[in-house]
Amino acid sequence: MSQAPPSSDPLTPSNGRPERSTDGFPVVGIVGAGQLARMCQPPAVGLSTTLSVLAGAPDESAALVIPDAPIGSADDLDAIRRLAARSDVVTFDHEHVPGDVLAALERDGVSLHPTPAALRFAQDKIAMRRRLTELGFPCPRWAVARTVGDVVDFGESTGWPVIAKTPRGGYDGKGVRRLPDAAAVQEGALDDWAAAVGEPGPLADGILVEEAVPFVRELAAVVARNPSGETAAWPIVETVQADGICTEVLAPAPDLSSAASRAATETAVGIAETLGVTGVLAVELFEVVGDDGPAYLVNELAMRPHNSGHWTIDGAVTSQFEQHLRAVLDLPLGSTEPRSRWTVMANVLGGEDDDLYPVLRRLLADDRALRVHLYGKQVRPGRKIGHVTVCGDDLAQLRTRARRAADHLRGAPDR
Ligand SMILES: Nc1ncnc2c1ncn2[C@@H]1O[C@H](COP(=O)(O)OP(=O)(O)OP(=O)(O)O)[C@@H](O)[C@H]1O
Ligand SMILES: [Mg+2]
Numbered sequence: 001m002s003q004a005p006p007s008s009d010p011l012t013p014s015n016g017r018p019e020r021s022t023d024g025f026p027v028v029g030i031v032g033a034g035q036l037a038r039m040c041q042p043p044a045v046g047l048s049t050t051l052s053v054l055a056g057a058p059d060e061s062a063a064l065v066i067p068d069a070p071i072g073s074a075d076d077l078d079a080i081r082r083l084a085a086r087s088d089v090v091t092f093d094h095e096h097v098p099g100d101v102l103a104a105l106e107r108d109g110v111s112l113h114p115t116p117a118a119l120r121f122a123q124d125k126i127a128m129r130r131r132l133t134e135l136g137f138p139c140p141r142w143a144v145a146r147t148v149g150d151v152v153d154f155g156e157s158t159g160w161p162v163i164a165k166t167p168r169g170g171y172d173g174k175g176v177r178r179l180p181d182a183a184a185v186q187e188g189a190l191d192d193w194a195a196a197v198g199e200p201g202p203l204a205d206g207i208l209v210e211e212a213v214p215f216v217r218e219l220a221a222v223v224a225r226n227p228s229g230e231t232a233a234w235p236i237v238e239t240v241q242a243d244g245i246c247t248e249v250l251a252p253a254p255d256l257s258s259a260a261s262r263a264a265t266e267t268a269v270g271i272a273e274t275l276g277v278t279g280v281l282a283v284e285l286f287e288v289v290g291d292d293g294p295a296y297l298v299n300e301l302a303m304r305p306h307n308s309g310h311w312t313i314d315g316a317v318t319s320q321f322e323q324h325l326r327a328v329l330d331l332p333l334g335s336t337e338p339r340s341r342w343t344v345m346a347n348v349l350g351g352e353d354d355d356l357y358p359v360l361r362r363l364l365a366d367d368r369a370l371r372v373h374l375y376g377k378q379v380r381p382g383r384k385i386g387h388v389t390v391c392g393d394d395l396a397q398l399r400t401r402a403r404r405a406a407d408h409l410r411g412a413p414d415r
Contacts, residue, residue, distance in 0.1 A: 025049055026329055029083040030062070031074050032093030035375040035384070036305045036321075037062035039313065043322030049329070053093070054083045062093070064376045077101045084110040091279060091328045092304055095123045096169065113227070113278040113328035114303045121275055122303040125208045126167045135274055137267060138297050140286070141211040146204050151185045158211040165208040166194050172384070173244015178212065213297060215286035219253050220308035221268035222282045224323045224333055231272060232323065232333040233265045234316055239284070239308050245384070248402070249345040251311045251338065254395060257294075264296055271301065280324040282306030307347065307384075312336075314371045314389040315343030340391035346402035348386035351411035354379035363405050370405055385409075 025048045030037045033055035041062070044051045054072050055063035063069035068086070072079025074097050084090050089111045102116035114122075121128040129142045141158050145151045155162045160182070166175035177193055179185055191202045218241060223233040235252035252261070268283040284299040309320035318326075318334025326333055353359075356374065363370060367390075374386035388405045390398045407413050 023048075026088040027052055027086060028325060028328060029087030029090040030054070030093050031080060031083065031090065031097055032056075033060040033062035033066070033069055034093050035061045035377070035386075037093040038065055038375060039305065039310075039319075039373070040321045040325060041065050043319060043325055047322070047325060047331075049325060052083060052086055054079060059378075061375045061377055075101060077104050080105060081108065081110075084108070089113055089328050091324070092119070094171075094304070095119065095302075097123075099123075115276065115278065118275045118277045119303055122301045124167050125165050125170075125300060126206060128301055129208060129210075131275070132271070132298055135271075137271060138295070140213045140297050140299075143209050144206045145209045146206050148185050148190070148203070151179065151190070151207075151209055152182045154209045155179065155182055155185070161212045163210045163212050164190065164193075165210065167206065167208055172246075173241070176244055213286045213288060213299075215288050215297075216294070217253075217287050218299070219256070219264060219285040219287055219296070220249075220282055220306065221264045221285060222280060222306060222309040222312075222320060223265070223268045223272050224280045224320070224327045225269075225272040225277050226327040226333060227278050227330045229273075230333050231269050232318075232336050233269060234309065234312055234320070234336040235338060236261050236264045236285075237308050237311065245347075245349070245382070246307045247347050247349070247406075248399070249308050249311050250395070250399070251315055251343040251345070260294055260296070267296065267298070271298075277303055279303060279327045280305050280309065280320050282308055284308070307387075310373070310387050311343040311345040311389055313373065315339055315345075315391050341393050342395045342398055343389060343391045344395070344398040344402040345387050345389045346406035347384055348374070348388060348406045348409045350377075350379040350381055350383040350385045351409075352381060353411040356385075356409055359408050359411070363408055367401055367405065370401065372405070372409075 027050045030053045033053040037053045038061045051066050052068040053062045053066050055069045091113050105112060106116055121131055126144055129139055132139050143154045162179045164177045164179055218239045220237050220239050223231060225231045236256055238250040238253035239246050240248040264285060271283055272281045282302040286297045286299055288295050305320045305324050313319040315338055317337045323334055371389040377385045379385055388402055390401050392398050
């Protein structure tokens with residue numbers, strides 16, 4: 001495991017450091033170098049843990065701040081093997097690692113967290129729906145459709161609109177499509193869409209169709225579990241999405257009864273335990289009006305730090321990024337206590353202007369308690385390029401401050 005790669009190996013660290021820490025502290029390898037891996041770096045420094053990230057390109061978000069960032073693709077078994085050779089534990093910044101690659105790593109004896117057996121349910125929405133339904137966790141009504149006729153039959157039986165989802169490869173709503181009526185399900189249209197999203201195959205390979213849930217709001221339960229079986233849960237949060245992309249998170253979710261909060265937390269911890277998840281698990285939930293009050297349906301799972309947990313960097317004793325590292329290293333988990341009554345996180349989406357520095361300077365002067373987290377990403381309209389957080393006692397005022405800062409960074413201050 002600790003063999004040094006030959007010097008001609010493109011993955012050899014350019015700074016000449018040993019490929020494995022020699023001081024008793026571990027190295028965590030992360031497949032993927034997006035903002036989630038990047039935000040693991042500050043707590044890794046505190047824990048004296050070295051990160052090594054497999055980056056698609058040297059200018060990826062995490063590769064800009066983590067010195068050991070070998071270049072390689074997440075579907076390249078040899079590249080991940082070399083990452084594993086310099087790491088004590090390998091974890092993930094995203095779900096897009098093929099099953100056969102994961103299986104080969106497991107056969108090699110690589111310590112993978114989450115394990116492929118658990119990760120499958122965050123990679124494949126059909127596998128997730130099937131397993132959660134078997135286990136009795138409440139889900140929207142769903143089916144697998146392989147033909148236009150299957151989609152129309154599902155719509156006729158559950159009612160329109162229908163939500164179609166590619167089982168794999170989607171993110172930020174890109175693999176999700178609302179079909180208003182049977183006329184929208186024309187021959188070929190779903191094939192074109194599935195192909196455009198990327199990874200999934202044609203309709204004949206099967207897509208997930210779901211009832212369009214008339215939810216009151218969306219919530220998320222973020223928890224962590226380590227291989228020893230210890231679990232920890234942050235308060236349930238409310239997430240606000242626009243066009244399938246998360247724009248705002250309110251922590252804790254306002255007006256959530258303690259019984260509902262307990263039930264949602266138990267659902268998430270139950271899923272973590274039953275599926276054997278190690279690391280951070282986010283469970284996205286829909287709140288609906290049930291016969292006896294609010295009820296909660298599971299939307300989807302993520303087995304890594306999640307956008308709905310970004311507030312924890314500034315708003316909780318232990319951030320989700322530190323907790324993920326602790327969990328995958330089987331260290332004791334940290335306190336998930338909030339530091340303030342309310343924390344509001346707003347995502348910064350890219351606008352037209354890519355010169356953020358003057359805006360940043362102004363915002364820092366205007367609001368001295370604003371916490372800004374930029375991801376070092378190239379600005380593109382609509383792309384998540386950072387987030388801002390504010391903590392305090394007045395929720396309405398915090399929402400206004402967070403939204404205003406995010407809008408300014410987007411270059412749309414007067415929306
Ligand atoms: N069955 C449904 N009924 C109503 N709205 C839905 C349904 N499924 C998804 N949505 C809406 O679409 C959004 C994105 O869906 P989903 O979380 O499945 O996709 P994703 O692209 O994997 O998202 P993420 O950005 O979390 O990775 C949800 O947050 C919700 O607003
Ligand atoms: Mg989602």
